[in-house]
Amino acid sequence: FGLWMEPEMVSPDSELYRTHPDWAVQVPGRTPAITRWQYVLDLSRTEIQDYIIDAVSEVLSVPGISYLKWDMNRHMTDMPDSGYNHRYILGLYRVLEQLTSRFPKVLFESCSGGGGRMDPGILYYMPQTWISDNSDAIERLYIQEGTSYAYPLPCMTAHVSAVPNHQTGRITPLSIRGHVAQFGMFGYELNPDDLPESEKIEIVQQIETAKRLRTLMRSGDFYRIASPYAGNDCAWQVVSKDKRETVLLFARILSVPNPNVTTVKLKGLLPGENYHESGSQRIYGGDELMYMGIHIETGAQDYFSILKHLIVI
Numbered sequence: 001f002g003l004w005m006e007p008e009m010v011s012p013d014s015e016l017y018r019t020h021p022d023w024a025v026q027v028p029g030r031t032p033a034i035t036r037w038q039y040v041l042d043l044s045r046t047e048i049q050d051y052i053i054d055a056v057s058e059v060l061s062v063p064g065i066s067y068l069k070w071d072m073n074r075h076m077t078d079m080p081d082s083g084y085n086h087r088y089i090l091g092l093y094r095v096l097e098q099l100t101s102r103f104p105k106v107l108f109e110s111c112s113g114g115g116g117r118m119d120p121g122i123l124y125y126m127p128q129t130w131i132s133d134n135s136d137a138i139e140r141l142y143i144q145e146g147t148s149y150a151y152p153l154p155c156m157t158a159h160v161s162a163v164p165n166h167q168t169g170r171i172t173p174l175s176i177r178g179h180v181a182q183f184g185m186f187g188y189e190l191n192p193d194d195l196p197e198s199e200k201i202e203i204v205q206q207i208e209t210a211k212r213l214r215t216l217m218r219s220g221d222f223y224r225i226a227s228p229y230a231g232n233d234c235a236w237q238v239v240s241k242d243k244r245e246t247v248l249l250f251a252r253i254l255s256v257p258n259p260n261v262t263t264v265k266l267k268g269l270l271p272g273e274n275y276h277e278s279g280s281q282r283i284y285g286g287d288e289l290m291y292m293g294i295h296i297e298t299g300a301q302d303y304f305s306i307l308k309h310l311i312v313i
Helices: 015-019 046-060 084-102 120-125 136-147 174-181 197-219 286-292
Strands: 003-004 067-071 107-111 126-130 156-161 185-190 220-228 233-239 245-252 262-264 274-277 283-285 293-298 302-310
Touching: 003 046, 046 084, 067 283, 084 107, 084 120, 107 120, 136 156, 136 174, 136 233, 156 174, 174 197, 174 245, 174 302, 185 197, 197 245, 197 302, 245 262, 274 286, 283 286
Parallel strands: 003 067, 067 107, 107 126, 126 156, 156 185
Antiparallel strands: 220 233, 233 245, 245 302, 262 293, 274 283, 274 302
8 A cells, every 4th residue: 555745845725834834945035936836845954854754654654554655746946045955955865764764664656747856865765766757658668768778677667557648648558558567667557447358357467477577677687679769669678687587578659561570689698598488389599589589570550569578498
């Protein structure tokens, strides 16, 4: 069970603000700007840090809470001096140090308008980040690949969301939404009651796949074989440290008339070993997969994807 909070903000229509209007970040002698019907609490002050620590601790002390999404959607304004941002973040670190120490079994996830707060200091306390409110599967090919240049896959929360997508209006198959979300902290952002029975069955299969790939995705090496930034296809691969297990995603964004068979050459495998493809009877040599490649028949539809899991036999 998890909660979604925005502890660094305060609404003017609240008991806290009516009691402590001076707790909002503000330039002395000026009226602070209001954004999203909120002010920012002044985390440079110890008494405000202590208030947030105590308030959040009271909530997290309720039995059964194991996850907290810590959001910050309002941008900073009204900083009183040029060094204020630094003092604010040091105060935030103190808050998070106290909370994560008190509740070591609670998973904290960071969010700030998406990936706006994903620096190593925050990742020390919150090991995963909601990297974008845009959860459209095709957009996520670009977003997750771009993020991967700076951060490993386990830092990125990646959810299968409902369609039409709330950001783009795009309708994509459940299969590609599930395949792309496997390359991050896999989860769902939809109401299963709204789905047909066939998709509920598919979700069960996706969750089973996520559990089977969990260790590989957390600790393996990530390869970008074909980039969506460079063309119509995207191919990603994760290889275990011992090179005996790998998973390949191939995604085609738009349909191609009369498509040829696509060949994807894998990377980082053991050339002298044989790899068995899960769910089929196919066996490939490691050298075959890397130097000749694996054939993928894409079909003639938009938003096509396939996920292949191979293990040394």
